Amino acid sequence: MLVIGRVEFMNYETEYGIVDDGPRFRPMAVRWGSANWTEGSRxxxxxxxxxxxxxxLDAATHFVADVIAFSEPLASECAGPGPNIVTYEVDDAAM
Structure with a gap:
């Protein structure tokens, strides 16, 4: 699943000055399916x-945001897809 959109910088001019709401992601379309972009996919x-x-689009955006938030907590130091939540020992003999 891929949520396609753009980051917009929201500024509002009021009678008290300009309000800077910072960057916001604006979803525009959602793409899903089995397609991949590897060499073998041809x-x-x-x-x-x-x-x-x-x-x-709203449901897909929230779902993707939840998956990202769950899989990579802000304090995470894991740079890759390796396990970093629990420790385990592989039983090579049993495998």
Whole structure:
């Protein structure tokens, strides 16, 4: 799933001055499907869909944001996809 959008800088001019709300992500479309962009994908049957439906776009944006927030806490020092939550020992003999 890919949420496509842009970052906008929101500034509002009021009678008291300019209010700077900072950057905001504005979702514009959501894409999902089995398609991948690898070299081998040229030999596969791939499918993908794009939607600009407001409810679907809102739900997809929140879902992706939740996945990112869950998988990479702000205090995380993990630079890659390696496990960093629990310790474990691999039983090579059993494998």
């Amino acid at each position: 030999n596969h049957l791939e499918v993908g869909c794009v939607s600009r439906d407001a409810q679907l």
